[in-house]
Amino acid sequence: MIVKEFRELVRDRRTLGLLIMMPLLLLVIFGYAANFYVSSIETAVVGPEASHAAAALPPLFNVTVTQPSGTKADAETLLQGNKADVAFVTGQTPVLALVNGSNLFAAQSAVAALNKEGGKVDTQVLYNPGLKTSWVMVPAIIGLILTFIGTIITSIGMVREREAGTLEQLAVMPIKPSRVILGKIAPYFLVASIDMIIVTVLGIVLFGVPFNGNPFAFALGAAIFLFVTLGLGVFISTISQTAGQAIQTAFFFLLPQILLSGMIFPLEAMAAGVRWIGYLLPLTYFTMISQGIMLRGAPISSLWLPFGVLTVMAVVVFTGATLRFRRDLAPGRPASPARKEPAAGETVSTA
Amino acid sequence: MTAVQLRARQATRRFGAFTAVDDVSMQVRPGEVVGLLGANGAGKTTLIRMLLGLIAVTSGSIELLGGPPDRQRRRRLGYVPQGLGLYGDLTVRENLSFSAHAYGAAEPALPPALTGRAGVLVRELPLGAQRQVAFLAALAHSPEVLVLDEPTSGVDVLASAALWDTIRAQAERGAGVLVTTHYMQEAQQCDRLLLMSNGQLVAQGSEADIIGSTTAVAVRTGDWAQAFAALSAAGAPVMLAGRAIRVPNANPAQLQQVLDAAGIQASLQPVPATIEERMLVLARATNGL
Amino acid sequence: MFAVRAATVRFGHTLALDDVTVEVPGGSVVAVVGGDGAGKSTLLRALAGEVPLDSGTIEAPPKQRLGYLPASSGSWAALTVTQNIDFVAGIYGLAGEELCARRAELLDRASLTAAAGRLAAQLSGGMRRKLGFIMAVVHRPALLILDEPSTGIDPVSRIDLWRLVSEAAASGAAVLMSTTYLDEAERAAHLVVLDGGKVLVQGPYDEVRAGFAGVVTQTGEPVRPEWAWRRGRVQHEYWPGAGPPPGATAVAPDLEDIVIALSLARRNAVLS
Numbered sequence: 034m035i036v037k038e039f040r041e042l043v044r045d046r047r048t049l050g051l052l053i054m055m056p057l058l059l060l061v062i063f064g065y066a067a068n069f070y071v072s073s074i075e076t077a078v079v080g081p082e083a084s085h086a087a088a089a090l091p092p093l094f095n096v097t098v099t100q101p102s103g104t105k106a107d108a109e110t111l112l113q114g115n116k117a118d119v120a121f122v123t124g125q126t127p128v129l130a131l132v133n134g135s136n137l138f139a140a141q142s143a144v145a146a147l148n149k150e151g152g153k154v155d156t157q158v159l160y161n162p163g164l165k166t167s168w169v170m171v172p173a174i175i176g177l178i179l180t181f182i183g184t185i186i187t188s189i190g191m192v193r194e195r196e197a198g199t200l201e202q203l204a205v206m207p208i209k210p211s212r213v214i215l216g217k218i219a220p221y222f223l224v225a226s227i228d229m230i231i232v233t234v235l236g237i238v239l240f241g242v243p244f245n246g247n248p249f250a251f252a253l254g255a256a257i258f259l260f261v262t263l264g265l266g267v268f269i270s271t272i273s274q275t276a277g278q279a280i281q282t283a284f285f286f287l288l289p290q291i292l293l294s295g296m297i298f299p300l301e302a303m304a305a306g307v308r309w310i311g312y313l314l315p316l317t318y319f320t321m322i323s324q325g326i327m328l329r330g331a332p333i334s335s336l337w338l339p340f341g342v343l344t345v346m347a348v349v350v351f352t353g354a355t356l357r358f359r360r361d362l363a364p365g366r367p368a369s370p371a372r373k374e375p376a377a378g379e380t381v382s383t384a
Numbered sequence: 385m386t387a388v389q390l391r392a393r394q395a396t397r398r399f400g401a402f403t404a405v406d407d408v409s410m411q412v413r414p415g416e417v418v419g420l421l422g423a424n425g426a427g428k429t430t431l432i433r434m435l436l437g438l439i440a441v442t443s444g445s446i447e448l449l450g451g452p453p454d455r456q457r458r459r460r461l462g463y464v465p466q467g468l469g470l471y472g473d474l475t476v477r478e479n480l481s482f483s484a485h486a487y488g489a490a491e492p493a494l495p496p497a498l499t500g501r502a503g504v505l506v507r508e509l510p511l512g513a514q515r516q517v518a519f520l521a522a523l524a525h526s527p528e529v530l531v532l533d534e535p536t537s538g539v540d541v542l543a544s545a546a547l548w549d550t551i552r553a554q555a556e557r558g559a560g561v562l563v564t565t566h567y568m569q570e571a572q573q574c575d576r577l578l579l580m581s582n583g584q585l586v587a588q589g590s591e592a593d594i595i596g597s598t599t600a601v602a603v604r605t606g607d608w609a610q611a612f613a614a615l616s617a618a619g620a621p622v623m624l625a626g627r628a629i630r631v632p633n634a635n636p637a638q639l640q641q642v643l644d645a646a647g648i649q650a651s652l653q654p655v656p657a658t659i660e661e662r663m664l665v666l667a668r669a670t671n672g673l
Numbered sequence: 674m675f676a677v678r679a680a681t682v683r684f685g686h687t688l689a690l691d692d693v694t695v696e697v698p699g700g701s702v703v704a705v706v707g708g709d710g711a712g713k714s715t716l717l718r719a720l721a722g723e724v725p726l727d728s729g730t731i732e733a734p735p736k737q738r739l740g741y742l743p744a745s746s747g748s749w750a751a752l753t754v755t756q757n758i759d760f761v762a763g764i765y766g767l768a769g770e771e772l773c774a775r776r777a778e779l780l781d782r783a784s785l786t787a788a789a790g791r792l793a794a795q796l797s798g799g800m801r802r803k804l805g806f807i808m809a810v811v812h813r814p815a816l817l818i819l820d821e822p823s824t825g826i827d828p829v830s831r832i833d834l835w836r837l838v839s840e841a842a843a844s845g846a847a848v849l850m851s852t853t854y855l856d857e858a859e860r861a862a863h864l865v866v867l868d869g870g871k872v873l874v875q876g877p878y879d880e881v882r883a884g885f886a887g888v889v890t891q892t893g894e895p896v897r898p899e900w901a902w903r904r905g906r907v908q909h910e911y912w913p914g915a916g917p918p919p920g921a922t923a924v925a926p927d928l929e930d931i932v933i934a935l936s937l938a939r940r941n942a943v944l945s
Contacts (some may be wrong), residue, residue: 199746304729540853
C-alpha cells in the first residue's frame with residue numbers, strides 16, 4: 034500500500050511540485066519578506082528651509098524629493114500620488130509633517146520616530162488618520178476576492194467541460210471558440226463584480242473605510258484586473274485535465290500573491306532579492322489602485338503605472354489563454370486545406 | 385473446495401421503501417460459469433454487492449465459500465468490477481505487484497500479448513488490454529470464486545474471445561464463476577443463467593428455462609427496412625437479430641394487418657423467443673406496456 | 674456523398690489511420706468495426722474535423738450541417754433533458770415554435786418524453802445515449818457521425834437507438850457509426866472492418882461474405898493456435914489459402930468469424 038501510494042505520488046507531478054515548492058517558498062518568504070519594520074521611509078521636504086531640514090533628518094528618513102519652492106498643497110499632491118511616505122512642510126514653526134496613512138507600516142515607523150521629536154514637529158496623518166489596519170486591508174482584500182474567483186473558480190468551470198467529455202462536442206458545433214470563452218467567463222465576471230461591490234460596501238459600512246476617489250476609475254481598474262485573473266483562469270484550464278489539478282495550479286498562482294503583493298507584508302520592508310517577485314504579481318498593482326483611490330482619492334494620472342502594467346498583463350495573458358483554448362477546440366480546422374465541401378445541392382436530410 | 389461457493393438464501397435488501405433485491409435464492413458451484421442477466425435497475429449490482437459482503441442483507445442469508453462473506457473468505461475471491469479497479473497512473477507491472485501483495489500471492493507472469501507493455505501506464509492502454517490486466521490481477525491468487533461485472537463490454541470480438549478463454553480455463557480449474565452481462569452472445573457462453581427483473585429472480589437455468597413460454601413472430605421479408613419501419617410505427621416491440629425481424633409476444637394476425645396496410649410482402653411464423661426478447665417483454669411489462 | 678479519401682493520421686510514432694478511404698452516401702448507414710487501436714474513433718473524428726490529416730482529403734459538410742455524438746456521454750450532466758436539447762438547438766439556430774415542435778417530436782421518438790425534466794446525470798446509460806443522439810440530430814444534419822453509440826447500453830435501449838439511427842438514414846442523412854456489436858454492423862448498408870489503422874475489408878455484408886476467401890473449421894483442438902479463437906464451447910480455425918486437412922468440419926462463417934479471421938491474417942502477416 035505504501036509503495037503504491039509513493040508510486041502514484043511520483044507520477045502526480047503537480048502534487049509533488051506543491052509538496053516540494055511550497056515549503057521552500059514559505060521559507061524564503063518568511064525569511065526574506067516577512068518584515069513589518071520599514072527601515073527606510075521615502076521622504077519629501079518642501080518649503081524655504083527644505084535643504085536645511087533634509088540634512089537635519091535622521092537616516093531613517095530617506096529624502097528623495099527636495100522642493101524649496103513647494104507649498105503644503107504640493108506636499109499633499111506628492112503624498113496623494115504615493116511618491117512619498119512622509120512630506121515635511123518647512124517655513125513655519127512647528128514644522129508640519131504629513132504622513133501617508135495608506136502605507137501603514139511606513140507610517141507607523143514614521144509616527145513613532147516623529148513622536149520622539151516632541152513639540153518641534155506637528156504630525157498629521159493623512160488618508161488613514163487612525164492608522165487602522167482594516168483601512169489598508171479592505172482594498173487589498175477586494176483584489177484578493179477578484180483573484181480567487183478569477184483564477185480558481187473560472188479554471189474549474191472550464192475544466193468541467195474537459196472532464197465530462199463535452200468539450201469535443203462544442204468543438205464540432207458551429208460555435209466560435211471566442212464565443213465559448215466569453216460565454217464561460219461572463220457569469221464569473223458578473224459574480225466577481227457583484228462580490229466586489231458587496232465587499233466594498235461592507236468595508237465602508239463595517240469598518241468605516243473611506244471611498245475618497247472616483248468610482249469609475251475604481252471600476253475600470255477592477256475590470257482590467259478581472260481580465261487578468263480570468264485570463265489566468267482560462268490558461269490554467271488549458272493545462273489541467275481535472276478539477277483537482279486546476280485547483281492545485283490555481284493555488285500555486287494564488288499563494289504568492291497573498292504573501293508577496295504587499296497585502297500582508299509591506300513591499301518596502303522586503304529584501305530586494307524577494308521584492309522583485311512582488312512586482313511581477315498582478316495583485317500588487319491592483320492593490321496600488323484600490324488603496325490609492327479609496328484612501329487617497331488619487332487621480333488616474335498618478336496611477337498610470339499600475340493601470341498600464343495591468344492593461345499589458347491583461348492583453349498578454351488573455352490573448353495567450355485564448356490561443357491555447359482555441360487549439361483545444363479547433364485543432365487543425367482553419368489551416369487544413371484537405372477539407373473540401375461537397376458541391377451545393379448535395380444530400381439534404383429531413384431526419 | 386466447498387460444495388457450493390456462492391449462495392444466496394431468500395436474500396432481500398431494502399433501501400427505505402425501495403426493495404432492490406427481493407427474496408432471491410441462487411447458487412454457484414465449482415467449475416460452472418453462471419450468467420446473471422437483467423436490465424439496468426433490476427438489482428444485479430445490489431445482489432453482487434451482497435454476495436461480496438460489501439452491503440448487508442435486510443433478511444435472508446448470503447454464503448461465500450461456506451460462510452458469511454468476511455475479509456478472510458474474500459481472500460479466496462477474485463472480483464473484476466465494471467470500472468476494472470485499476471490505477472490508471474500506475475504501470476501494468478505496478479498494478480499487478482500491488483494486488484499480488486494485497487492478496488499475499490506471487491506476482492503473475494505476463495501473457496505474450498502484454499510482455500512488451502509491462503512498463504506502460506494502464507490509462508494509456510486500449511480497453512481490451514486494460515481488461516486483460518484487470519483479469520490477471522484478479523486471478524493472481526488462484527481464487528476459488530470469480531465475480532466478473534460485464535467482462536467484455538466495449539471490447540472487440542477477438543479480445544472478447546481471448547477473455548472468455550481465460551474465464552473457461554478458470555472454471556475448468558474448479559473455480560465457480562459469476563458473470564453479469566448485457567450481451568446475449570455472452571449469455572450463451574454460460575453454463576447456467578439467472579434472470580432478474582425488479583429485484584426478483586424471474587427465471588433460472590438453461591436458455592430454454594429463461595425464455596420460458598415467451599414466443600415471438602419471425603417476419604420473413606425481402607424488404608426488412610420497410611417492414612421494420614412499418615411495424616415500429618404501429619407500436620410493436622420490434623427486435624432485430626442481424627437482419628431478421630422478430631416481434632416478441634405478438635399476435636401474427638395483427639402484424640399481418642399492419643404489413644398488408646403498408647403494402648409489404650412478408651410471411652409470418654411463430655417461433656420460440658430469444659433471451660433478449662424475454663427481457664424486452666419484461667421491461668415493457670415493468671413500464672406498463 | 675461524404676467521404677474520407679486516402680487518409681493517413683499519425684499520433685507521434687503511431688499510425689492511427691493508414692491510407693483509409695471510406696465513402697458515406699446520403700440515406701445510408703455505414704458501420705465501422707474493429708478492436709481498440711484499430712482506428713475507428715480516429716476515422717470518425719477525422720471526418721468530423723476534429724483530427725487533422727497528415728495526408729489525404731475529407732469531403733464533409735460545414736459544421737452547421739454536421740451532427741456528432743462522441744464516445745463520451747454526449748450531454749451536460751447538470752442540465753435537464755430539455756435544457757440540453759435547447760442549448761444545442763440554439764447553437765444551430767433553432768428557436769421558438771420550430772424548436773418546441775422538433776424537440777417534442779424527437780423526445781417522443783426516443784421514448785424520453787416522460788423524462789424531459791430530469792437531469793442528464795440522473796438518466797440511465799441507455800437514456801443518456803438516446804439524449805445525446807437527439808442532440809446530434811436536432812438540426813437535421815446532412816452527415817451524422819456516431820462514436821460507439823450503443824456500447825455498454827442495455828439491450829432494450831440498443832434496439833431503440835438502432836431504430837432512431839435507421840429512421841435518420843431513411844430521411845436522407847448520411848450516417849457513419851462505429852460499433853463493437855457485429856449484429857449492428859450486419860444491418861448496415863455498408864460495413865468497414867478496421868484493424869491497426871488499415872481497412873481489412875469493406876462493403877455490404879453480403880458482398881463481404883461472398884468475397885471472403887479461405888475456410889473456417891470447427892474443432893476441439895486447434896492445429897495452429899495462432900489462427901484459432903474460441904466460439905462458445907468450441908474453437909474455430911482459419912485456413913486462408915492452402916485449405917484445411919481432410920476430415921475437418923467446415924462451418925459457414927458469420928461476420929464474427931470473418932472479422933476475427935481477417936484480423937488474424939493481418940497480424941500473423943505482420944509478425945512473419
